[in-house]
Amino acid sequence: MTEQRQERADAARNRRAVLRAAERLVAEHGGDHVSLDRVAAEAGVGKGTVFRRFGSRTGLLRALLEERSLALREAITDGLPPLGPGAPARERLTAFLDGLCGIAEDNAALLTAHEQACADAKYTEPSYLFWHGHIASLVAQERPDLDADFLAHALLALFDGELVRRTTSPGEPRRFTRSVTELAAALLDAPPAPPVP
Amino acid sequence: MTEQRQERADAARNRRAVLRAAERLVAEHGGDHVSLDRVAAEAGVGKGTVFRRFGSRTGLLRALLEERSLALREAITDGLPPLGPGAPARERLTAFLDGLCGIAEDNAALLTAHEQACADAKYTEPSYLFWHGHIASLVAQERPDLDADFLAHALLALFDGELVRRTTSPGEPRRFTRSVTELAAALLDAPPAPPVP
Amino acid sequence: MTEQRQERADAARNRRAVLRAAERLVAEHGGDHVSLDRVAAEAGVGKGTVFRRFGSRTGLLRALLEERSLALREAITDGLPPLGPGAPARERLTAFLDGLCGIAEDNAALLTAHEQACADAKYTEPSYLFWHGHIASLVAQERPDLDADFLAHALLALFDGELVRRTTSPGEPRRFTRSVTELAAALLDAPPAPPVP
Amino acid sequence: MTEQRQERADAARNRRAVLRAAERLVAEHGGDHVSLDRVAAEAGVGKGTVFRRFGSRTGLLRALLEERSLALREAITDGLPPLGPGAPARERLTAFLDGLCGIAEDNAALLTAHEQACADAKYTEPSYLFWHGHIASLVAQERPDLDADFLAHALLALFDGELVRRTTSPGEPRRFTRSVTELAAALLDAPPAPPVP
DNA sequence: TTCTAAACGAGACGGTACGTCGAGTCTTGTG
DNA sequence: CACAAGACTCGACGTACCGTCTCGTTTAGAA
Numbered sequence: 001m002t003e004q005r006q007e008r009a010d011a012a013r014n015r016r017a018v019l020r021a022a023e024r025l026v027a028e029h030g031g032d033h034v035s036l037d038r039v040a041a042e043a044g045v046g047k048g049t050v051f052r053r054f055g056s057r058t059g060l061l062r063a064l065l066e067e068r069s070l071a072l073r074e075a076i077t078d079g080l081p082p083l084g085p086g087a088p089a090r091e092r093l094t095a096f097l098d099g100l101c102g103i104a105e106d107n108a109a110l111l112t113a114h115e116q117a118c119a120d121a122k123y124t125e126p127s128y129l130f131w132h133g134h135i136a137s138l139v140a141q142e143r144p145d146l147d148a149d150f151l152a153h154a155l156l157a158l159f160d161g162e163l164v165r166r167t168t169s170p171g172e173p174r175r176f177t178r179s180v181t182e183l184a185a186a187l188l189d190a191p192p193a194p195p196v197p
Numbered sequence: 198m199t200e201q202r203q204e205r206a207d208a209a210r211n212r213r214a215v216l217r218a219a220e221r222l223v224a225e226h227g228g229d230h231v232s233l234d235r236v237a238a239e240a241g242v243g244k245g246t247v248f249r250r251f252g253s254r255t256g257l258l259r260a261l262l263e264e265r266s267l268a269l270r271e272a273i274t275d276g277l278p279p280l281g282p283g284a285p286a287r288e289r290l291t292a293f294l295d296g297l298c299g300i301a302e303d304n305a306a307l308l309t310a311h312e313q314a315c316a317d318a319k320y321t322e323p324s325y326l327f328w329h330g331h332i333a334s335l336v337a338q339e340r341p342d343l344d345a346d347f348l349a350h351a352l353l354a355l356f357d358g359e360l361v362r363r364t365t366s367p368g369e370p371r372r373f374t375r376s377v378t379e380l381a382a383a384l385l386d387a388p389p390a391p392p393v394p
Numbered sequence: 395m396t397e398q399r400q401e402r403a404d405a406a407r408n409r410r411a412v413l414r415a416a417e418r419l420v421a422e423h424g425g426d427h428v429s430l431d432r433v434a435a436e437a438g439v440g441k442g443t444v445f446r447r448f449g450s451r452t453g454l455l456r457a458l459l460e461e462r463s464l465a466l467r468e469a470i471t472d473g474l475p476p477l478g479p480g481a482p483a484r485e486r487l488t489a490f491l492d493g494l495c496g497i498a499e500d501n502a503a504l505l506t507a508h509e510q511a512c513a514d515a516k517y518t519e520p521s522y523l524f525w526h527g528h529i530a531s532l533v534a535q536e537r538p539d540l541d542a543d544f545l546a547h548a549l550l551a552l553f554d555g556e557l558v559r560r561t562t563s564p565g566e567p568r569r570f571t572r573s574v575t576e577l578a579a580a581l582l583d584a585p586p587a588p589p590v591p
Numbered sequence: 592m593t594e595q596r597q598e599r600a601d602a603a604r605n606r607r608a609v610l611r612a613a614e615r616l617v618a619e620h621g622g623d624h625v626s627l628d629r630v631a632a633e634a635g636v637g638k639g640t641v642f643r644r645f646g647s648r649t650g651l652l653r654a655l656l657e658e659r660s661l662a663l664r665e666a667i668t669d670g671l672p673p674l675g676p677g678a679p680a681r682e683r684l685t686a687f688l689d690g691l692c693g694i695a696e697d698n699a700a701l702l703t704a705h706e707q708a709c710a711d712a713k714y715t716e717p718s719y720l721f722w723h724g725h726i727a728s729l730v731a732q733e734r735p736d737l738d739a740d741f742l743a744h745a746l747l748a749l750f751d752g753e754l755v756r757r758t759t760s761p762g763e764p765r766r767f768t769r770s771v772t773e774l775a776a777a778l779l780d781a782p783p784a785p786p787v788p
Numbered sequence: 789t790t791c792t793a794a795a796c797g798a799g800a801c802g803g804t805a806c807g808t809c810g811a812g813t814c815t816t817g818t819g
Numbered sequence: 820c821a822c823a824a825g826a827c828t829c830g831a832c833g834t835a836c837c838g839t840c841t842c843g844t845t846t847a848g849a850a
Contacts, residue, residue, distance in 0.1 A: 008845085008846065009846085010796075010797085030317070035835075035836055036838085037837090040798090040799085046796095046797050046798030047798075048796085048839085049796075049798075051837090051839080052796075056838075057838090116313075116316055119309075120227075120228070120309055120358070120359045123360070123363060146383070147380075150364065150380070153355075153360055157355055157357060158350075158351055158354055160354060161317070162317045162319065167350075179344055182344065183344075183347070183351055185387075186343070186384055187383055187384065187387065189387050189388055190382075190383035190386050190388075191387075203816080205814085205826065207814075207815075207828085208815095208827060211827085233805075234804090242828075242829080244806090245809085245827090245828065246827075246828055246829070248807065248808080249826090252807095253807075254806075401800095402800070404840075405800075405801060405841095408802080424711075425711065426710065426711070429832085430833090431830085431832085434803095440802050441804085441832090441833090442801085442803055442804075442834085442835090443802055445834080446800080446801070446802085450832085451831090451833095510710055510711075514621070517757060540777070544770040544774070545774065547749075548748075548774055551749055551754065552744075552745055552748055554748060555711070556711045556714055557744055557748065573738055573741040577742065577778070580781035581777055583782050584777035584778065584780050584782075585780055585781075585782075605823085627811065628809095628810070637823055638811095638812085639812095639813085639814085639822090639824060639825070643822080647812075648810095
């Protein structure tokens with residue numbers, strides 16, 4: 001049994017309604033200005049329901065983001081190359097960043113809202129830890145001479161909702177992806193650092 | 198005359214008292230948990246005074262940060278090399294990042310509080326614009342082939358209070374500075390990107 | 395069912411706590427100088443609670459007064475003569491004024507605070523309208539030749555907190571009641587006004 | 592010398608400007624909602640000037656009212672009958688109430704603002720004391736058997752800005768005066784109260 | 789199918805922090 | 820040098836929103 005108990009039919013329905021309402025509101029009003037009262041009202045459920053399901057504002061936004069990134073996560077773990085295991089580290093990293101950038105470009109407002117809510121717990125979120133571990137592992141394989149841990153943080157720091165929005169213009173819908181990819185490439189291609197005297 | 202009117206003596210005194218109180222509270226309690234009521238009480242002034250002087254929570258934190266970085270800003274504009282004008286772009290950038298990292302390491306909690314308060318207006322703050330312009334200008338001089346604008350955002354994205362705190366350990370007080378410097382060096386030393394086919 | 399929904403237990407408890415705190419503070423400090431912050435603090439609840447329950451400073455004071463006068467109101471509507479229906483108008487009016495004067499004498503400070511808060515909405519308050527309607531109705535029965543409406547306003551205008559306090563001296567605890575009663579008696583006993591030529 | 596110092600010309604001009612501005616604002620917006628900042632701005636003077644001249648919000652409104660009632664006051668003290676000394680008490684009272692009602696009808700909004708500002712000091716204001724003393728004295732002459740002091744308070748309690756406004760309708764511009772006069776007449780014509788047993 | 793206990797739904801409640809407003813004060817500049 | 824101007828101070832008021840809690844309702848599973 002994957003669940004201790006079958007999720008009640010109405011509960012599942014409400015769960016979906018809340019997620020849809022939240023994404024609608026985040027899309028309309030920018031990231032911020034989405035209070036849980038409004039989400040609950042828009043979803044047609046009580047506020048208690050939202051909290052029962054998602055624990056907190058942060059949890060709700062996290063759930064939304066994880067819903068968006070679930071496919072990418074599974075492709076990395078169990079999928080085919082170049083995302084999944086088997087491909088060279090460099091190609092896996094490029095493919096992964098491409099996928100994550102795509103998600104970011106499609107959900108910039110949501111990213112902003114999530115950052116706002118997470119505050120300082122951002123670095124302890126399961127998703128963040130997963131992305132970070134994946135990047136650091138690949139970087140370590142490709143460039144053992146670099147500080148893979150910090151570099152992974154640096155790459156993930158680019159996924160700021162507002163930065164995505166400002167980088168992405170109507171004329172260049174994928175400029176953020178290109179910028180991130182180029183930056184990553186530059187880092188991986190950098191010559192070995194001279195030893196600190 | 199740089200000011201239309203001399204700031205009143207009592208106003209200046211209160212301004213200082215509020216800033217000192219805020220910095221004291223931010224230092225004690227971590228970044229967050231610093232309400233303006235408490236700042237006002239700690240400073241011994243009414244809450245209205247805080248709002249008149251700083252406009253909002255964001256304004257107060259911004260003022261604190263700008264106070265901390267004023268010296269660096271002036272050194273860049275009017276100071277001697279390697280920070281000020283005259284030195285090669287590469288050296289100016291290294292010196293600047295070193296200075297900014299030092300400020301960040303000394304004020305990680307304040308950084309966190311400011312990010313929390315600024316929300317999504319971060320990229321329009323005068324300070325951010327100044328830092329960004331400076332970095333982008335130097336990068337453009339040193340590496341005209343790179344996307345200086347995005348790269349500047351990427352470097353500034355590293356100055357996240359929580360990342361600073363997590364990078365800096367008691368044993369390595371300047372590890373954040375070293376990491377940032379190395380990353381910047383790697384980027385500037387990267388070979389020219391091959392033309393996209 | 396008199397109520398759509400049962401008032402929650404904790405809400406009722408807090409409601410009482412707030413009212414008790416307010417009455418305590420009004421009694422100690424005179425009428426004015428009772429800020430809602432202090433009431434909330436004295437009651438041990440958040441300020442938001444006070445506002446949720448009572449809407450505003452005015453609402454809180456009104457609730458206090460209505461609590462004081464609820465018994466009188468019910469006695470008038472459903473009680474026994476001479477207050478309740480059945481007694482001659484003159485006797486009902488005398489009994490009513492006696493009761494209202496008693497309340498006023500016991501709550502002069504509260505009256506003052508309420509007047510201060512109500513400002514100009516005094517004549518539209520449910521309580522005022524009820525008292526006024528009752529008086530006017532009785533006067534109209536007793537003396538159809540008088541302007542019952544204005545006379546009712548005139549009688550109620552006597553219930554000014556400060557006037558009550560100034561009329562009531564330690565030596566004559568019920569002097570206000572006596573004065574009001576005599577004045578009312580004089581009005582009701584006045585000879586018919588000569589027709590205006 | 593009646594004044595320690597001759598009032599400077601500009602001071603006198605500003606004094607008038609402030610009074611005119613205040614009356615204009617009170618007339619436009621009802622009684623309340625007239626902040627001293629706005630009065631000062633409307634008068635084209637600094638706020639300090641308003642406070643130096645009138646001491647406080649209360650003082651400003653009081654000055655306005657006294658300006659309005661100065662003529663009546665002088666007529667009572669030094670004028671000709673029936674207002675001034677010499678006429679029978681009954682006629683002097685009637686004439687006085689008529690005059691005061693006229694002022695009230697013309698300045699209902701101002702009355703309201705003044706009550707709001709005076710709060711509980713209403714009974715100690717020079718104007719109030721003067722009116723009260725005059726009424727009480729006349730009542731005492733006419734009806735020594737009544738409680739002249741309380742009756743004077745009762746009559747003055749009718750001069751409530753909001754009551755005046757509600758009594759006065761476009762169709763009956765002087766209805767307030769008539770109502771007050773009739774009420775006073777009824778009181779003075781009331782038969783002697785039977786002795787309290 | 790009916791009963792019972794647990795989970796759910798709705799939203800009122802509790803509290804903290806923010807920002808506004810206006811009365812009254814005080815410093816600085818000016819005629 | 821007294822007055823005018825208005826920036827400044829203070830604290831009360833009211834709002835917004837997060838997270839909790841209660842109470843009535845619905846459902847899942849047992850008898």
